[in-house]
Amino acid sequence: MKSHLVWLFFYKCVNSNENNPIMKTTILTALLIVYSYFSFAQAHNVSAGYQPPNDPLVVENLEAWQDLKFGLFMHWGTYSQWGIVESWSLCPEDEGWTQRRAEHGKTYYEYVKNYENLQKTFNPTDFNPQKWADAAKAAGMKYVVFTTKHHDGFAMFDTKESDYKITSPNTPFSEHPKADVTKEIFRTFRNEGFKIGAYFSKPDWHTEYYWWPYFPPKDRNVNYDPVKYPERWEKYKQFTYNQINELTSNYGRVDILWLDGGWVRPFHTIDQSVEWQRTIKVEQDIDMDRIGAMARRNQPGIIVVDRTVPGNWENYVTPEQAVPEHPLDIPWESCITMGNSFSYVPGDDYKPAKKIVETLVKIISRGGNYLLNIAPGSNGDFDQAAYDRLRDLSAWIDVNGSAVFATRAVAPYHEGDYYYTRSKDGKVLNVFHLAEGNAYTAPATFAFTVPADFQVKEVKVLGHKGKIRWSKNGDKLSVQNPNAVLNYAAVIQLERR
Structure with a gap:
């Protein structure tokens, strides 16, 4: 448990060189190299010989x-x-x-x-x-x-x-x-x-x-x-x-x-x-x-x-x-x-x-x-x-x-700002929407891919109790934002027909 100290060191170095763009660029380049090393080491260690x-x-x-x-x-x-x-x-x-x-x-x-x-x-x-x-x-x-x-x-x-x-x-x-x-x-x-x-x-x-x-x-x-x-x-x-x-x-x-x-x-x-x-x-x-x-x-x-x-x-x-x-x-x-x-x-x-x-x-x-x-x-x-x-x-x-709980990964896993899980029995598909920035901002319409074999029966936006307007065109689903109060990330939950 030590790689976190490397990030802390570089963070302080970058901030201390805020007015020196050449030095800041050099430090950020070094940080990317270090990040690549740790990412490779971890990815390698988690996959070999399980x-x-x-x-x-x-x-x-x-x-x-x-x-x-x-x-x-x-x-x-x-x-x-x-x-x-x-x-x-x-x-x-x-x-x-x-x-x-x-x-x-x-x-x-x-x-x-x-x-x-x-x-x-x-x-x-x-x-x-x-x-x-x-x-x-x-x-x-x-x-x-x-x-x-x-x-x-x-x-x-x-x-x-x-x-x-x-x-x-x-x-x-x-x-x-x-x-x-x-x-x-x-x-x-x-x-x-x-x-x-x-x-x-x-x-x-x-x-x-x-x-x-x-x-x-x-x-x-x-x-x-x-x-x-x-x-x-x-x-x-x-x-x-x-x-x-x-x-x-x-x-x-x-x-x-x-x-x-x-x-x-x-x-x-x-x-x-x-x-x-x-x-x-x-x-x-x-x-x-x-x-x-x-x-x-x-x-x-x-x-x-x-x-x-x-x-x-x-x-x-x-x-x-x-x-x-x-x-x-x-x-x-x-x-x-x-x-x-x-x-x-x-x-x-x-x-x-x-x-x-x-x-x-x-x-x-x-x-x-x-x-x-x-x-x-x-x-x-x-x-x-x-x-x-x-x-x-x-x-x-x-x-x-x-x-979140008692779910499993499901294709397509991640597309753009959307991330997927499914219930263990496959009857429910969960689609998370993430957004950049310090505060979460939901789009007017959520639009994402639905797996080809998933026939949608019902759509919910978790946290909203009213009806949801949605439409499906091929494998694309559009869900109108119900203007619910959504913090950190939105979840659209689909029930299989």
């Missing part, structure tokens, strides 16, 4: 998950106290998203010590998962994925494998009755009807079994050769197995195991056409067959998302901060931030509700789910701006939800 699951319970769960369409992602950890990127400043790579602030440590090792000491001041006393669940449910979200442990290794659950956790006596919040925040979040959202997803980082930069103190860390990867030191790697495999066993045994029903850190993978699965995968120099096989089988014993039918590692354990694919340009015929989910950052940043710039609705429409018209990230702050709550966006979304969802 293997559909054959476990009937997984197939059933995956089908139900595809009905949900809209989920809440939450990145939260001790790093929220500094308002910095999640985990990545610990990574000794010279990238834009790994930069460290001098006030947090003059040397790398001083910085790491201060970062890990954030555990001793982490006390998010405003934590109230019911407030989150209520706002997310009203906005139409139907599943949640929570970061139980990110790459820095700090566990937001009560693991027995480490004291680097929120329930440790070293963490002030451990005295709180809701100290095991993972348990509280899962229980609360489950009670509100959400499917439950546990994000878990396969790499752990805190444990000596991954970053062995005998060697300095070199990059994001394990800092020793697991083939040369197999006993140490076996301890890491068992450490990872044990923590995932805890999450899938002690936290009630878990529907999704969302595994991040795709560089921890069998060496033979590396795709040399993907730049970041070429940095993996050693074998890092943690035996996903053993882990996945254990997770399925604990949680029959659990969806496993071993990101970017094609095979039996990548049950759906996860483009990050991107929406595929074309429909995908495999299960997929775009994870995208509401602000600019996956982690909490004070004063972050939250996307307007219109942009969020447009992104949702584009994703579902191409067959995907939208996992929208909101990051709690160090106090244990969202910014008010995030609640404002969720409130705005709820009004649109209340009117148009029937065109």
Whole structure:
């Protein structure tokens, strides 16, 4: 979760050079190159070698998950106290998203010590998962994925494998009755009807079994050769197995195991056409067959998302901060931030509700789910701006939800300003109209293509209760705008004859 920092960097550069057109043009050109790189990397990663699951319970769960369409992602950890990127400043790579602030440590090792000491001041006393669940449910979200442990290794659950956790006596919040925040979040959202997803980082930069103190860390990867030191790697495999066993045994029903850190993978699965995968120099096989089988014993039918590692354990694919340009015929989910950052940043710039609705429409018209990230702050709550966006979304969802949930992609998918979904039984066709600009403006007449085999019986404009005037000429349908109050996007719903 780091490409968002690149966009933020370029955005600031462009604005700071507003009066220098040559420099501004150069920066924008560079931005397009970077955008092309990330788009290619994501498109490549989501399409290579997908293997559909054959476990009937997984197939059933995956089908139900595809009905949900809209989920809440939450990145939260001790790093929220500094308002910095999640985990990545610990990574000794010279990238834009790994930069460290001098006030947090003059040397790398001083910085790491201060970062890990954030555990001793982490006390998010405003934590109230019911407030989150209520706002997310009203906005139409139907599943949640929570970061139980990110790459820095700090566990937001009560693991027995480490004291680097929120329930440790070293963490002030451990005295709180809701100290095991993972348990509280899962229980609360489950009670509100959400499917439950546990994000878990396969790499752990805190444990000596991954970053062995005998060697300095070199990059994001394990800092020793697991083939040369197999006993140490076996301890890491068992450490990872044990923590995932805890999450899938002690936290009630878990529907999704969302595994991040795709560089921890069998060496033979590396795709040399993907730049970041070429940095993996050693074998890092943690035996996903053993882990996945254990997770399925604990949680029959659990969806496993071993990101970017094609095979039996990548049950759906996860483009990050991107929406595929074309429909995908495999299960997929775009994870995208509401602000600019996956982690909490004070004063972050939250996307307007219109942009969020447009992104949702584009994703579902191409067959995907939208996992929208909101990051709690160090106090244990969202910014008010995030609640404002969720409130705005709820009004649109209340009117148009029937065109969003339990739908599937359908040709022609997207034509001009129009985007299509269908009901699962094919009896209803939903046509979304989007418009450029800060505010939505509907045309006097909606005009779009209808699939040749779809005989129209009835036409509705969602949000309008009166009669609709419409006509059909060949495969073109014209619908007169009833002058209804339409926010963010209009939906024309057609019933099959």
